[in-house]
Amino acid sequence: MSQLATETTARAGTVGADVMRVHELVGTNDLRPKCGAGKDEPVDEWLRAVNCPDCQTR
Numbered sequence: 001m002s003q004l005a006t007e008t009t010a011r012a013g014t015v016g017a018d019v020m021r022v023h024e025l026v027g028t029n030d031l032r033p034k035c036g037a038g039k040d041e042p043v044d045e046w047l048r049a050v051n052c053p054d055c056q057t058r
């Protein structure tokens, strides 16, 4: 199997209505942003690069 070198196992997604900030997600069956943003907001998973500074520094 060959995959794009830039792809990692990290998953990314947005929280609630803020679709500009892409968070890194933790867990495979618990899609929460790593930085803990938007506790009770729905998470949408995206195939996009993580751009949340809080997630990137952890």
Ligand SMILES: [Zn+2]
Pocket (backbone or CB within 6 Å): 022, 023, 024, 033, 034, 035, 036, 037, 052, 053, 054, 055
């Ligand atoms: Zn984040």
